Amino acid sequence: MNFINSYTFFNNLEQHLSESTDNILLIDTRSYLSYNEDHIIGACNVYCPPILKRRVRNGGKIRLESMLGCEIQNKLKTGQIGRIYMYDDGTYLQNGDEMSDMFIVWTSMCKLVNSKNCFILxxxxxxxxxxxxxxxxTSDYTQVHDTTVEMDKACRRALYRTDSTQSEPIMLKDYLYIGNSANASCKEGMINLGITAILNVSNTCQNHFCSDFRYKTISVEDDGSTDLAKWFREAIQFIDNEKYRGGKTMVHCHAGISRSATICLAYIMYNxxxxxxxxFEYVKSRKHEISPNLSFMQQLLTFEKEVLCKTPTPVSPCRSCSVPAGFSFYNFGNLSSPVLVSPTVDFT
Known part of the structure; x- marks a missing residue:
């Protein structure tokens, strides 16, 4: 492994930012939540979720480079990126643990570039x-430098390009899919998957097939000023209502990366x-390219407190409701928390 001190690291980054070159890759190997609180400008987040670490411990092979997206992977494979710089919270240097995120990510990256070109802070x-x-x-929008904002926009544009060719919606549960605008315009594809309802979380995507699917539209933009949390309850109701009817819901926005991912995360957390x-780890394991903006992540963290409180606030039904029997969730680790079942609501 090649270690680099802070001063040299700083000089290399300054040169990279001043020249606006894209021949280096900066990787933050901390958890996604830590990354969203604060990180080095231009860094992308690659880490090893616990569910994958268990696979590594059992001798399995993983490909964390898939978390980088197709565009960056292609640049690595074609030699357009000459160096990789990585950092963490200091855990690896303290413990030297080969099961640390840093070591696992470093091993994965060295499959794409020569190890002598991978540097660790x-x-x-x-x-x-x-x-x-x-x-x-930082996650405080009022204190973000202009360069940071432009970097964030550039990273999000790259994600949009990567995910825009997603061929079909991705199943998160047997009655819940996440998709993008292209998926929402493909009637045959949705019918083949058994999708019966569409939750449109955008202010630009059209509802193409109103006579064929039940629709709900949450008209919001993907920016730091949008209060998406106020829609969480209605979105949860809509998805659960369709499930109780025996149907399936697809949640989508423009690219299927930020707004729709936020709604799906809120739904899974609540239920x-x-x-x-x-x-997040569960959704990310099924759909790599998700990236709720920083404001949405903060709203989800606030919602988390409500979800995990001892006496959760029930979803308020619009009309008379009945509570169906409980249901089993995905087999994801050892989740011991009880399932919180939402009441059904008739929107017809």
């Missing part, structure tokens, strides 16, 4: 941030009474 992210705060991005990190 010797200090922790927090130590680097204290010394070079202007090179770091399983699990934390955001667990829900």
């Amino acid at each position: 010797q200090s922790s992210f927090k130590e680097f941030q204290k010394t070079y705060p202007h090179l770091c991005q 399983e009474k699990i934390d955001l990190n667990t829900a």
Whole structure:
């Protein structure tokens, strides 16, 4: 492994940002939630979820490079990216654990580039941030530097390009799918999957087949000022109502990355009474390219507190309701939390 001190790391990043080159790759190997709180400008997040670590411990092989998206993978394979810089919270240097995210991610990246071109920051992210705060991005939108905003927009555009060719909706549960605008315009594809209802979480996508599917539209933009949390309850009701009818719901926005992913995360958290990190790992294991914006992540963290409280607030039905029998969830680790069943609501 090649370790690099903070000063050299800083000089390389400064040169990279000033020249606006894209021949290096910066990887944050901390958890997604830590990454969304703050990270180095331009860094992408690649880590090993616990469900995959269990596979590594059992001798299985994983391909974390898939978390980078097709565009970056192609640049790595074609030699357009010459160097990879990686950092974490200092855990690997302290423990040297081969099951740490840093070591697992480093091993995966070395399959794509020569190991001599992979560099690891010797200090922790927090130590680097204290010394070079202007090179770091925080989740506080009022304090984000202009360069950071442009970096975030560029990263999101890359994700949109990567996921826009998604051939069909991805199943999160047997009655819940996540898709994008292209999927929402393919009637035959949705019918073949048994989808009967569509939750449109955008202000630009059309509802193409109103006579064939039940629709609900949440007209919101994907930006830091949107309060998507106020729609969580209605979205949960809509999905559960369709499930109780024996139907299936597809949740989509434009690219299927931010708004629709946020709604799906909220739904899974609420119905399983699990934390955001667990829900995120589950969704990410099925659909790699999800990236709720920082504001949505903060809203989900607030919703997490409500979900995990001892006496959760029930969904308020619009009309008379009945509570169906409980149902089993996916086999995902050892989830011991009880299932929280929402009441059914008749929207007809």
